[in-house]
Amino acid sequence: MLGPMLGEAWHAMGSNRMRTALTMLGMVIGVGSVVPIGQGAQYAVAQTISTMGSNLYIVIAGSTSTGGVRTGSGFGPTLNVADAEAIAELDDVTHVAPTHQGTQQLVYGAKNWSATVVGTTPSYLDARSWTLVSGYAFSESDVRSATRVALIGKTAAENLFVPGEDPVGKTIRIRQTPFTIIGVLGAKGQNLDGRDQDDTIIIPLTTAQRKVFGVPFAGSVRVIMVQASSAEAMPSVEKSVTALLRQRHRIREDMDNDFYIRNLAAAADSAAETTRVMSLLLGAIASVSLLVGGIGIMNIMLVSVTERTREIGIRMAIGARQKDILTQFLLEAIMISITGCLIGLILGIGGALLVNAITDMVIVISGGSVLVAFAVAASVGVFFGLYPARKAAALDPIEALRYQ
Amino acid sequence: MAEAVIRVVGLCKSYETAAGLFPALKGVDLMIERGEFVAIMGPSGSGKSTFMNLLGCLDTPTMGEYHLVGRNVAHMPGDELAILRNRTIGFVFQGFNLLPRSNLEDNVALPLVYAHVEREPRREKARQMLARVGLDAYAKSLPARISGGQQQRVAIARALINSPRLILADEPTGNLDSHTSEEIMALFGQLNDEGITIVLVTHEADIAAHAKRQVRFLDGHIVSDVATPARALASC
Incomplete structure (x- = not known):
């Protein structure tokens, strides 16, 4: 059941390439910009701290x-x-x-x-x-x-x-x-x-x-x-x-x-705090970008449901259940968001490798953040795809068949 | 005696409109046995389309009973109706209603997708059905590349793929010229000879003449229900 539906979702995505590409852009930017940069900044601070020596106290004369x-x-x-x-x-x-x-x-x-x-x-x-x-x-x-x-x-x-x-x-x-x-x-x-x-x-x-x-x-x-x-x-x-x-x-x-004790970890902590704030900020930008991307997906899915009303009617007449229609449109939304996520990852990782190659900065790509990106993309797809998909599934077959 | 394919008792359907409740069907009784070929006729607004929607399990009646192959479907939940539409009924529409982006083979195989049939048997069955309507050479073409008459044959192949007990055809020749119409009607006659029950809605008398029985609707009631005269049958 899922096999032909995936095929059809892929087909539907390909039938309007420009529109699909523009819809994906929000996801691409959201995922692509943030995953490597956030990790990179954290890694840089950890590296610096470790060069100073770990668990160090400095006792200074008065x-x-x-x-x-x-x-x-x-x-x-x-x-x-x-x-x-x-x-x-x-x-x-x-x-x-x-x-x-x-x-x-x-x-x-x-x-x-x-x-x-x-x-x-x-x-x-x-x-x-x-x-x-x-x-x-x-x-x-x-x-x-x-x-x-x-x-x-x-x-x-x-x-x-x-x-x-x-x-x-x-x-x-x-x-x-x-x-x-x-x-x-x-x-x-x-x-x-x-x-x-x-x-x-x-x-x-x-x-x-x-x-x-x-x-x-x-x-x-x-x-x-x-x-x-x-x-x-x-x-x-x-x-x-x-x-x-x-x-x-x-x-x-x-x-x-008559002496002072200073902790290098304190300096490190404040630096780590700075990075954390930066990561949070980047996370916020990513969230906004993903939100906008998600709304874009929802919008285009609503257009798609309207355009394909007659098709939905035909499918219902020949035996598609509400669940089948729901799954089909949901899959399409998820596919758009995951493809966007993939492109974003490729661009982000490519960009990071380029930066690593031509500058002294070290950007680390962790498997964890890649997984998180995928999970987020899938959730965005489900969350913003659900409303249009439900709208499609709730169509009255007679009305849908009559739709011109 | 075998169970009737369609048994309708006191069927009523009303629609909510701005001007109040509008009764489209006002108590219809009808029995269609296995192997019959029935034409449903009547002017627009007579209730024949509403009746067809009810027969096709696309809509549920306000009142009355509808037994399809012995099962009372009047108040079945939507998903069970969908399964019934998939396994028991084959639809043929006036506008062919093929999916424009899928090739003919995929179009014909679509009901099997919802019946959870695997990919290979699905394709094989679809090719058999296309061969049956004489279009197996076009399996990979898109619907837009073939003529209206050919599209309607593909739609019939799609209707036949799940071996339905009943074929419901809603003005199947409405968009076709008279020569092609004759071809399509001949195909229906052939299917009926193989034992498939066919109910078709039309407002053209010469199309209705291909059926063995003619039911006429007017104002939400059946006003006549006669066997097609033998002369008319013989001429086709």
Whole structure:
């Protein structure tokens, strides 16, 4: 029964191609524009967050005040390497990396370039899940003996070396101190602020403090990165780190912390919220487009029922039941909407692949959204096809046969 | 004796109109046995079209009984009437009423679609029926490509495909020239000889003369019900 009806629905669609095509347009636009874009934006944020490192806390030293002039946070001498070592002993803490970073001028031969210099320990790479594309990372012993070795980021390397030149083994100077590059970092792209994470040089913490930045108090650091073992463990890690540092710094009950704890997830959340709002907005546009598309389908189906009144009468006379007529027109409406959905998907996916191919943006097409699109298209077909189909099925066969 | 194909008792049908209830049929009694060939005649407004619609199960009577092949169909629900129209009755219309976008084979096979017959037997049966009316060569043509007389033969093939007990023909020659009309009427005569009951509505006396019995309607009543004179039968 459904076989010949599908055939006839296809036939009816084909008998007025221009009209069918225009009717489908609403569905095509609704499905085609939104499915890949919504997914794409979400994927982009998730990617950025994962490059910053997951489940990270940043403990920042408090400010100092000298004769009424206060420095910004991170400049006080309140955190030190011993604090980092104590934090590493806590439960659910996987990596701890004391860091000291700042912008410095790099010099290689006749070229020079300004980049972020990060003095840290080997855990830093693990906490931020940063890999090397060539060479090797420095070790704890490099940190202990303050060797002059460096890992170079992609952007910094591109600006100091000519293309094709291998930075590994070369010597660059930071503030007159020569450093040997022992590894090249993998690309990470921008962080959520839009800063290029690859414009970086990573050197041992001790070397950075002694040769590059110079510290007022031996062993003090500006920032300690703390990575929790899981997202669920983050609140407890935050509490235990705060308690530990207050105890170590001998801060009384009624006094404020002399450090700050920041959560990268919070920044990520707000970014995710932005995307969510964007997705909602796109969803709203899609809904309006699908609604308009659906109304278009309903309109054209009503026209079709009127045009084919006589045909409906003939079918009824030779034995079609109301159900048969209903099914026939419903199938036609669903077929229009699903075909529109298919074309929309093809155009949307094609567009996404094109964007992926010619720009840096990554648009992901998920199987789930394709299924959702189909379900929505079928529901639109049923919802907006039902009224015309019922109208057709309710026709009086005598009146319908008499219709000219 | 076998059950009559059509047995109508006190059939009434009224229509709601702006001027009040209009009675189109005012108590009609009629019995049509198996194998009869009946012409229903009468001027327009006499109630013959209303009567045909009731016989064809396209409409339900206001009052009275209608037994089709022994079943009282006067107050049957719509879907059962549809099944009855599909299996028991074959319709032939004045305007042929073929689906313009379907080829002849699909047109003839259409009643089988609603009888849930599979694709292959459907096509085979449709080709047999087309062969029976001499149009199997045009199976894949669209209705617009053949003449009116040929279209009416296709419509007859469609009416015959479910082996109906009864063929209802509403002015089947109304749109045809006299020569083609004769051909169509000869085809009806042939089917009647094979035992199919035929009821046809016409207002032309020479067409009615092909039937074996003539029933005349006037003003919602049957005013005459006579056998066609033997002379007229012999001449065709």
